[in-house]
Amino acid sequence: MSLNLIKKILTVKFGGRNLKKDGQFIFSVNTGRSGSDYLGSILSTADEVLAFHERKPFMIGDYLLDVEEFPLEKSFNRREVKTNQILKDLEHSGKKVYAETNHMFGKTFYDVVFKNLSNVVVIHLNRDVKDTAKSFLKLRYFTTENNIWDKWMIKPNSKESFLKFPDLENEYELIFAYIAEMRYRSEYIKKTFNGKHISINLDQLNDIEFVEKLFLDLSLTFNENTRNVVGKKINARHDRKKDFNFEFSQEKFDFAFDKINKVYKLS
Numbered sequence: 628m629s630l631n632l633i634k635k636i637l638t639v640k641f642g643g644r645n646l647k648k649d650g651q652f653i654f655s656v657n658t659g660r661s662g663s664d665y666l667g668s669i670l671s672t673a674d675e676v677l678a679f680h681e682r683k684p685f686m687i688g689d690y691l692l693d694v695e696e697f698p699l700e701k702s703f704n705r706r707e708v709k710t711n712q713i714l715k716d717l718e719h720s721g722k723k724v725y726a727e728t729n730h731m732f733g734k735t736f737y738d739v740v741f742k743n744l745s746n747v748v749v750i751h752l753n754r755d756v757k758d759t760a761k762s763f764l765k766l767r768y769f770t771t772e773n774n775i776w777d778k779w780m781i782k783p784n785s786k787e788s789f790l791k792f793p794d795l796e797n798e799y800e801l802i803f804a805y806i807a808e809m810r811y812r813s814e815y816i817k818k819t820f821n822g823k824h825i826s827i828n829l830d831q832l833n834d835i836e837f838v839e840k841l842f843l844d845l846s847l848t849f850n851e852n853t854r855n856v857v858g859k860k861i862n863a864r865h866d867r868k869k870d871f872n873f874e875f876s877q878e879k880f881d882f883a884f885d886k887i888n889k890v891y892k893l894s
Contacts, residue, residue: 644718646714646718647744647745647746648745649723650717650723650744651723651724651725651746651748651846652713652724652725652726652744652745652746652747652748653670653676653724653725653726653727653747653748653749653750653845654726654727654728654729654740654747654748654749654750655727655730655749655750655751655752656730656732656733656737656749656750656752656809656812656813656816657728657730657751657752657754657809658730658754658759658805658806658809658810659730659780660754660762660766661730661829662829663680663728663729663730664680664728665829665832666827666832667679667680667726668680668856669832669838669853669856669857670728672850672853672855672856673724673842673847673848673849673850673853674848674850675723675724675848676722676724676725676726676847677717677720677722677725677726678725678726678727678728679726679727679728679729680727680728681727681728681729681731682712682713682716682727682729683712684708684709684712685729686709686729686731686734686736687735687778688778690702690705690706690731690735690736691734691735691778691779691781693706693735694735695781695782695785695786695787695788696785696786697786697787699738699787703738703742706735706736706738707739709735710739710740710743710744713725713727714744724845724847728750728752730779730809732749733809733812733813733816734781734812737749737816737820741821741822747822747823748822748823748824748845749816749817749820749822749823749824749825750825750826750827751813751817751824751825751826751827752828752829753813753827753828753829754828754829756803756806756893756894757880760799760802760806760884761880763802763805764798764799764802764875764880767798767873768780768802769798769801769802769805770798772873780805781805781808782805783801783804783805783807784804788808789811790804790808790890792807792886792887797879797883799876799879799880799882799883800883800886800887802883803884803886803887803888804887804890806893807887807890807893811891825841832857834857835854835857835858838853838857
């Protein structure tokens with residue numbers, strides 16, 4: 628969709644409200660399994676924020692295949708469906724701030740957001756690399772035991788991935804390679820796109836004072852609801868970890884970390 632059409636959506640279809648000027652748009656670059664749901668829950672406590680962890684269209688599946696196999700510009704127009712929906716949602720909500728912590732932002736729609744929206748804030752959310760990898764292993768991501776991971780996770784060594792690794796032989800190596808790819812993407816987005824970039828470690832979101840300062844930095848209202856959410860991690864997939872049993876190999880885990888760490892410094 629052209630910029631002129633976006634302007635029409637803002638000024639005609641949405642009754643003249645200039646969202647590009649008055650709105651604020653908060654997204655997150657993260658790997659998944661790193662506290663993005665928790666971050667979304669914290670942001671949702673601010674009265675002025677329309678917040679989602681993942682909002683349709685999720686930008687998974689075919690959208691992910693597009694960016695894995697072809698340059699971004701080839702699917703750009705098709706992926707603008709995301710910013711169109713964001714603008715509609717924010718207008719209909721009557722709020723000033725849209726927040727979505729979906730980890731697909733760093734894969735399938737960051738370029739569309741920066742082209743079509745203004746006042747963009749990106750929270751670069753990190754969790755300890757090895758803790759993240761273990762969480763992926765428990766859910767059996769990057770294995771045939773889990774049949775949804777490839778709709779959400781960019782495949783290491785795909786044609787359009789930023790990093791290239793030696794042959795990846797098992798899920799341990801695939802997982803660390805994926806985490807490295809997402810860490811690199813975080814750095815790339817910071818360096819390439821103008822906007823407000825904030826780097827956060829997951830543990831910091833359990834600190835009331837830190838979250839208060841974060842809200843102040845984002846011009847959001849910190850309230851009693853915020854105070855009640857901070858420190859209470861929310862994870863809808865917690866129970867699913869029990870669905871998979873596997874024999875964890877510390878040797879494979881350590882070898883995979885060292886192998887990927889030689890290509891991209893994880894620690």
